[in-house]
Amino acid sequence: MTVTATAASLSALAALVGMTAALGLYGRRAVRTTSDLLIASRGVTPWWNASAIGGEYISAAAYLGTAGLVLAYGADMVWLPMGATAGYVLLQAFVTAPLRRSGAYTISDFAEWRLGSRAVRRIVTGCVCFVGWFYLLPQFQGAGVTLRVLTGAPVWAGWALVIAVALLVVASGGMRSITAVQAVQFWVKLVAVAVPAVALLALWHLDGGADPASAGAPTFARDTRVHVGHGLTVTLPADTVVTVRGPVDGVPRAGERLRLPAGTHTIGPGADVDFPPGAPVPHAGRLTVQDGDTWAMPFGHGEGLGLYAGYSAMLGVLLGTMGLPHILMRFYTNASGTTARRTAAAVPALLALFSVFPVLYGALGRLYTPDLLLTGDLDATVLLLPQRMLPGPAGALLTGLVAAGAFAAFISTSCGIVVAIAGTLSQCVRRRGVTAFRAGVVLALAAPLALLPGIGPQGAANVVTMALCVSACSLCPLLVLGIWWRGLTAPGAGAGLLLGGGLSVAAGVARLVAGPFTGWPAVLLTHPAMLLAPLSFAAMVAVSLLTRRRVPRRAERALARLHLPEDITAR
Template identity: 40%
Template structure:
């Protein structure tokens, strides 16, 4: 019950902090982007808290247990994605004046149709990302307190949707920044303590360069012993790195600061914060290879390691801390995802008011909970990997070409989004329903980003006929790259009114 008590304290403290933002959520700009008044330091910690999901706290260690040290490439990709975000996306996206990716698409391409199509893609990505968060919350509560999985999932949904429905982005920002610090402390401190307690023999087994656990002589990712580690590693890196550019809840965050320079500063700070955090799930994975090597328990290996190394009171306390950190990861990530999902449901698809945005949070939570209930046996990182692959195959080319190439047209974007979304989701579903032998074909279906991303880029470029480029294209691209003078207006196609330009 100590774990449940620790989780309860996390929830209670999160509610208290979130109350500070409630009084400010009185309009659409307040609810979605906190009226663009979040200072860079808070924003960077909030983004890091939102980005470090339950899949990072639990799933990365599990992947190390199942697939060896090659799984570290996931952490590299998750962090490296923000290098591209800082270099290519953060500043121009902030200058667009949009709230969401669909907002940006309409601003750049002048098409309500493309806005609504992007809204549908947001729903797909967010649900693929939300389901493993609720699955992780249910698994943590079940392991630490004996609460049935379904009760944990439903209860977690009620907690997070209530907080977001009331407070919006400002509440979420304060809570997520707090959660980053909480996760770092509750995951890092036990990790360092466990390394000390493990003793020379276990530490040696975890880092033995000639041993089989974790076998440092095979540093690439080779899922299911496919025999093609280079292909697997490259595809995972393409999905995780380019997918970070297209995650709707990440992009939305850069509109909560005052200007483009602040947005870039935030992105650079996030790289440092993520690089620091991802050191510690790797520690749990390496220790788990030695003390908890059962692949069937990979999703909860982070919670099992403390008890394996330090049975008794010390192990119980450390497990409670890690469980609280994992639950904080669920709360912070699902908060951002639900905000983006609400934007997709109401603001982007139906030009919604504040009341519809709040209804979107409730509906999105209900849908994610309903999908998470039968997903108890699904690997957390499988669904998260699909979310990154879809984002990389849809919004990454849309943003990259929309920001840096004036020739992108609404038709080209439509064709690219359809092909990218269809290819990435279709491949992932095919890999589930077809029992394929491990090999090149199975890799290209289960990790499709290596071919679906260039396919989407090519489709957008080829379907954008030069003669159909709108007169607005030159001006819109120019405004994305020219600094806005202090006190000047946002672009003509501004989204500071409810419902965008629609």
């Protein structure tokens, strides 16, 4: 990263933090009551709220992660943004308006009101916390990677920055100020990703428009020096002659030419490797080498496994979107069920605008930043591309823009999740109010921070998929059945939540802590939604039918209230 690029991205970052603080302070001035703090007094219009939801949803995973996944895994990953948008269609169809009409602020409130059970409420609160924590992890990690790539700062600097800004915004202004922060940041992110994308696309065209999927395995287009900070195990697809300064395969080298045979090698720690033009790119341990054809083909590899993994990831994203606590909480800021539904209907259009661009970056990344396959820093694709394709001040400017968008992504998503967790937790304690809310904020940030140093490098999108999977296997069945089926009972809901939520959290933790796995266990642990979501639905229905006597007496009325429009209930 050049000095100009670093300066540009740092000033963009400063501008973004300044804007966030200004919006936050503006919100603080307007905050008068606790309810302002929590729900922005329910006076947010559908378009404004839809922008805020878009801003909240476009996290590190969507902004940085998707491009990296497309670079590494190809067409399979183009499905994910599509699935996320489809998830909002389902959310609108099944959840939003009735949930808003229930008047529940959090999913826990909804569960307690609908089923009349404190125990279920506690289980739901647990699920909300795990979904939120899993969702926060990649935001912190993404911030760490971004700051490291842009400025060379240690990763914890990025964590600290995001946490500090989130604390400032959330604890001062609450939902009111984050509505403004997020709605504005959606458009910041859209501009930040779209403008450089158009410029890079034009450059690529001028450059001859090389086909990312034409060659065999990816190769370096020009002389490339790769710095490997920490030790890496890599797979080399073909014999290559390289110049190395630092340890390779355990032998220290001092800038001599070296012929590396195809196969597995260890590089680093602290090695500089120069690759000549046309050299094949070594792939970090967990990535498989794909030729252009396999890369461009959806489900082009590992037939049965690939199809299961694809469907399961898709189902997790689809259903998981329905149960995301921070998104659902946003609808409470709408004045009525009808406006909430209109908000939800506007979200797919906004996401569709955004979701083309990360795919574009990923495809260009295979041509211009293939060295990320070697270092494994896939999340840096979007950040590095402008500098690579356009060295000089113009590239630095675009890098600054992209970096501002990336930090907008971390900050807005982190704020949303922190408010969701803190709101849910503070509603559980006896003395509700601003103090409880602030204590919840601290807890929401502290838990993932404690986990962070212990887990290895994980792609942002992978961890977010995990959070979505937990939500798909626990909160989604609860909401769908609670809203549409009067026969749901508290024991039924509890059984489904414990089974689906517990197993998916266990799978996620196992993946984070014990991995990496290979073969079927890896696929099952990474993508359990296909098994667990139906299991959770089935458990809820079966146990509810077994405990039919415990259907709440007011279930019929509760359902009527959920579905009747306000102008009827209010007359």
